[in-house]
Amino acid sequence: xxxxxxxxxxxxxxxxxxxxxxxxxxxxSGGSAIKVTxxxxxxxxxxxxxxxxxxxxxxxxxxxxxxxxxxxxxxxxRSIAIFLDDPKRVPAMKRRCxxxxxxxxxxxxxxxxxxxxxxVQHICRARSLVAERRSQGPDGSGGGSEPYYTALxxxxxxxxxxxxxxxxxxxxxxxxxxxxxVMSTSDPRSAYxxxxxxxxxxxxxxxxxxxxxxxxxxxxxxGMSSRVLLRSLxxxxxxxxxxxLDSLVIIRHGKMVAEVTMAPNEPNLRHEAHSxxxxxxxxxxxxxxxxxxxxxxxxxxxxxxxxxKFENMDDRKRKMTIGDLLDMTSGLSFPHTPLANGLxxxxxxxxxxxxxxxxxxxxxxxxxxxxxxxxxxxxxxxxAIITKTTGMNAKAFAERELFGPLGxxxxxxxxxxxxxxxxxxxxxxxxxxxxxxxxxxxxxxxxERERILPPGWASGILSGSTKTGLxxxxxxxxxxxxxSRSFYSACGAGGQFIMVFPREDLVVVVTAKDLxxxxxxxxxxxxxxxxxxxxxxxxxxDGRLPPDPEAGRALAERIGGLAREAKSAPPKAPIMAARxxxxxxxxxxxxxxxxxxRLRLGADTAVxxxxxxASTLAFPIGLDGRYRKSGWxxxxxxxxxxxxxxxxxxxxxxxxxxxxxxxxxxxxxETRFAFDAEQLHLTFVFSDPFYWxxxxxxx
Numbered sequence: 001x002x003x004x005x006x007x008x009x010x011x012x013x014x015x016x017x018x019x020x021x022x023x024x025x026x027x028x029s030g031g032s033a034i035k036v037t038x039x040x041x042x043x044x045x046x047x048x049x050x051x052x053x054x055x056x057x058x059x060x061x062x063x064x065x066x067x068x069x070x071x072x073x074x075x076x077x078r079s080i081a082i083f084l085d086d087p088k089r090v091p092a093m094k095r096r097c098x099x100x101x102x103x104x105x106x107x108x109x110x111x112x113x114x115x116x117x118x119x120v121q122h123i124c125r126a127r128s129l130v131a132e133r134r135s136q137g138p139d140g141s142g143g144g145s146e147p148y149y150t151a152l153x154x155x156x157x158x159x160x161x162x163x164x165x166x167x168x169x170x171x172x173x174x175x176x177x178x179x180x181x182v183m184s185t186s187d188p189r190s191a192y193x194x195x196x197x198x199x200x201x202x203x204x205x206x207x208x209x210x211x212x213x214x215x216x217x218x219x220x221x222x223g224m225s226s227r228v229l230l231r232s233l234x235x236x237x238x239x240x241x242x243x244x245l246d247s248l249v250i251i252r253h254g255k256m257v258a259e260v261t262m263a264p265n266e267p268n269l270r271h272e273a274h275s276x277x278x279x280x281x282x283x284x285x286x287x288x289x290x291x292x293x294x295x296x297x298x299x300x301x302x303x304x305x306x307x308x309k310f311e312n313m314d315d316r317k318r319k320m321t322i323g324d325l326l327d328m329t330s331g332l333s334f335p336h337t338p339l340a341n342g343l344x345x346x347x348x349x350x351x352x353x354x355x356x357x358x359x360x361x362x363x364x365x366x367x368x369x370x371x372x373x374x375x376x377x378x379x380x381x382x383x384a385i386i387t388k389t390t391g392m393n394a395k396a397f398a399e400r401e402l403f404g405p406l407g408x409x410x411x412x413x414x415x416x417x418x419x420x421x422x423x424x425x426x427x428x429x430x431x432x433x434x435x436x437x438x439x440x441x442x443x444x445x446x447x448e449r450e451r452i453l454p455p456g457w458a459s460g461i462l463s464g465s466t467k468t469g470l471x472x473x474x475x476x477x478x479x480x481x482x483x484s485r486s487f488y489s490a491c492g493a494g495g496q497f498i499m500v501f502p503r504e505d506l507v508v509v510v511t512a513k514d515l516x517x518x519x520x521x522x523x524x525x526x527x528x529x530x531x532x533x534x535x536x537x538x539x540x541x542d543g544r545l546p547p548d549p550e551a552g553r554a555l556a557e558r559i560g561g562l563a564r565e566a567k568s569a570p571p572k573a574p575i576m577a578a579r580x581x582x583x584x585x586x587x588x589x590x591x592x593x594x595x596x597x598r599l600r601l602g603a604d605t606a607v608x609x610x611x612x613x614a615s616t617l618a619f620p621i622g623l624d625g626r627y628r629k630s631g632w633x634x635x636x637x638x639x640x641x642x643x644x645x646x647x648x649x650x651x652x653x654x655x656x657x658x659x660x661x662x663x664x665x666x667x668x669x670e671t672r673f674a675f676d677a678e679q680l681h682l683t684f685v686f687s688d689p690f691y692w693x694x695x696x697x698x699x
Contacts, residue, residue: 048100049118053093061099065118074107208254209448210439212407214432217255218552223541224250224257226551230558232534233260237562240512244495246271246666247431249509250535251439258555259432263565264627264645265663270410270428271511272642272665274492277413277427278379280402280437282326282478283453284394285382286445287401289322290454293389297323301330301360304385311361320368322385325378326477327466333365334375346376353417356384372468372475376424379478380416383423394421405447406440408433425492428664431509437490438498438507441479461488462502485532494666499531504539513666513687568625570604574653576675577601585680585698597682597698599656599673606648608658608671621658622647629663 047065051057069075100118208215219226229250237245247267248260261267273280288294294304301320302310310317316331324330334345341348345362352358359377366373387393392400395413403411410433414426429437440446441461445453462483464476472480472489479500481488490498495512508531581601587594596611605628606621620628627645642664651657654675661668667687674681680698 047103047118048098051097051099052095053097058097058099065099065101068118069101069103072110074103074110207443210254210407210436214251214256214435215254217252217257218547219252219257219538219555220545220547220552222252222255222257223543223545224252224538225540225545226548226555228538228540229258229535230551230555232538233258233555233558236534237262242562243668244512246511246513246663247509249431249435249507251435251507251509252539253505254439256432256435258559260559261431261563263563264629264661267432268410268430269643270412270430270664271434271496272492272494273427273429273434273490273496274425274494274666276434276490276492276496276498277422277425278478279490279498280398280427281379281382281386281394281423283402283437283440283457284386284398285322285326286453286457286477288386288389288397290451290457291401294322294385297321297326301325301381301385304388305356305360308357310357312363314364316364316367317360322382324368325382327369327464328372328374328378328475328478329366329369329466330373330378330381331364331366331368331371332359332362332373332375332377334359334362334373334377336375349376349380355380355416355420355423356418372466374468374475379423380420381423383416383420384418387418387420393419394423402452405450405452406433406436408436431511434496434498434511435507435509438500438509441488441500442502442505442507459502462486487532496666497531501536504536505542506536506539508535511666513661513668565626570623571649573601574650576654577650577656580656580673580675585682587682587696587698590696591694592684594682594696597673597680601656608646608648619644619646619658619660623649627661632664 047069049061049065051061219229233248236248242262245262246265247262248258249256250258259267285294289296299322300318301322301324302318320330320332336344338344339348343351349355349358359381362377365371383394386397390397393415395411395415398413399411403409408429410430412428414422416422440452441458444459445451445455445457457477461476461479462481464474464479464481464483466475467473468475468480472482474481474483476488478490479488480491486501486503488500490496495510497508497510499508499510500506501508510531580599583598585597587597593612594610595613596609596616598609598611600607600609602623604622604624606623608619608621610617610619617633619630619633622628625647627647630644630646632642633644642662644660645663646658646660648656648658651672656673656675658671658673659668660671669684669686672681672683672685674683678699681695682698683693683695685693
């Protein structure tokens with residue numbers, strides 16, 4: 001069974017609904033009454049196939065689908081045809097249509113037995129206005145639908161609504177159909193308000209707050225299903241496993257309903273946030289504006305660098321504002337391809353002694369505010385402005401004005417030249433503290449009774465209008481936005497997410513490694529789609545659900561099992577082990593600065609020692625299937641600092657393989673000791689964004 005990956009299909013499908021009466025009628029041409037309702041979905045599943053051709057092809061698919069559902073004992077709640085092409089532009093035999101049926105989410109497990117090329121996905125909760133007209137015809141062809149679509153388009157235009165989709169709903173033998181038109185009120189970015197529970201708790205101050213840590217609760221107490229979460233967790237870990245997924249934190253109504261930590265990670269370990277750092281920096285800009293250090297988002301950037309002269313200065317650069325930097329629309333040329341000196345722009349910036357000056361010296365390629373260009377330049381200019389205006393760098397300012405009030409203490413943030421803090425990367429936070437950042441935004445910048453962010457700074461993110469041309473359609477204040485689902489997210493390389501769902505009163509944090517590589521970074525939304533499919537279906541009520549102790553125990557056991565490593569008996573070591581254990585190998589000159597290597601082998605634990613000119617780094621290794629952890633090792637091997645967890649085994653008689661993971665970073669890899677007579681071939685393979693490897697000879 002294939003799960004649909006097309007964003008276009010998902011966006012259309014999630015509006016499908018069972019309608020609740022909205023009590024409003026309108027008239028269209030010919031005097032036919034059209035009913036307008038509010039659509040609310042979920043948790044359901046949608047089984048479908050995409051078809052190309054005319055209505056006869058569609059009917060054949062419906063016959064096959066309903067026969068299969070009936071055979072498996074699955075009840076179809078509604079049959080749906082979603083037309084993907086404009087009938088005025090695409091000939092009938094080339095039009096694409098999604099033909100499918102809405103089923104109960106509980107029937108999901110039966111779908112695998114359906115057969116055929118049908119696909120399936122969850123329908124998440126959604127709110128929109130639906131106008132529909134029921135019709136009867138001899139063949140359900142929908143040929144008389146066009147006048148009603150025209151009337152509905154005019155109605156939506158008069159009301160100021162935005163059209164989201166149109167389709168036809170077939171019933172029974174496909175002779176009855178409903179012409180349907182899905183609209184959102186005024187604009188897709190404002191069509192989905194928070195749930196009443198979320199809005200009221202945020203405004204009244206009755207929300208729960210971590211004091212200083214999160215209060216634990218059961219999923220059912222917070223309106224979520226343990227049974228669905230358990231099934232979703234099984235699917236999530238099955239897809240990615242502990243080699244990729246590090247942690248998952250779910251906060252609903254201000255309480256922690258699930259915290260998953262995949263061994264060998266630990267809940268209290270920090271994790272590198274990578275580009276999710278930008279979202280925190282954006283919050284600091286908001287705080288600086290609220291406190292008067294920065295006057296407004298409309299201020300010109302050059303005014304914060306008085307007396308300084310930058311290369312390639314022109315009128316466009318003089319017009320660049322703080323808001324342009326926050327939306328990645330500065331207009332600065334900062335390409336992802338190499339510059340004239342052969343270096344990528346980001347590498348050249350990091351090799352300079354003044355990152356803000358380097359960025360502001362780049363030529364302009366567009367008018368400020370007009371073109372989205374995701375880069376390291378804009379946030380590092382803002383980091384320098386924070387230092388200039390507050391008298392302290394971004395890390396110190398955050399400790400006083402953001403991390404301190406939120407009770408976040410276990411923090412590291414890398415430094416940039418000139419006393420600045422790295423603006424686009426380099427922040428390390430514990431996953432549960434990352435959730436506090438998300439919760440601050442969910443509560444529109446309030447923390448208990450203290451206002452941290454300016455009013456509307458967080459809630460206004462969903463109204464961000466900077467189009468990205470990427471998976472998330474909009475971007476604002478360093479958050480990726482999908483307004484059609486009332487959702488925004490901080491995102492960092494490797495798979496670091498702080499996902500905020502205002503409508504569901506929900507925050508989801510994910511940390512991972514290798515989930516997002518350098519090459520597919522801008523397609524990170526594939527995981528966000530999975531979160532929508534697997535996490536949101538568990539949200540089933542704004543209030544409490546009936547207790548489900550059996551599912552709760554099973555979920556707790558599953559989470560506990562993921563936090564433990566399975567122990568296995570070490571295999572018998574080959575004869576080579578005794579010959580090489582403890583021997584010091586001198587290494588040939590190499591790019592990573594290693595001079596010596598030694599492998600000390602014990603019964604169930606080993607130690608890998610790597611010597612540099614300055615020191616010797618020791619890496620404990622588990623031989624019983626479990627990782628052993630080092631202390632903090634700064635910028636070793638791949639240049640990534642953190643706690644190294646390692647385990648090893650013999651691969652044949654002459655090669656010992658060490659598998660390592662950088663726990664507070666988000667990378668890993670392996671080291672291979674290949675012994676050949678009196679020589680060593682030491683190979684490092686790093687699964688970082690550039691996926692590089694190197695082999696060093698030793699004697």
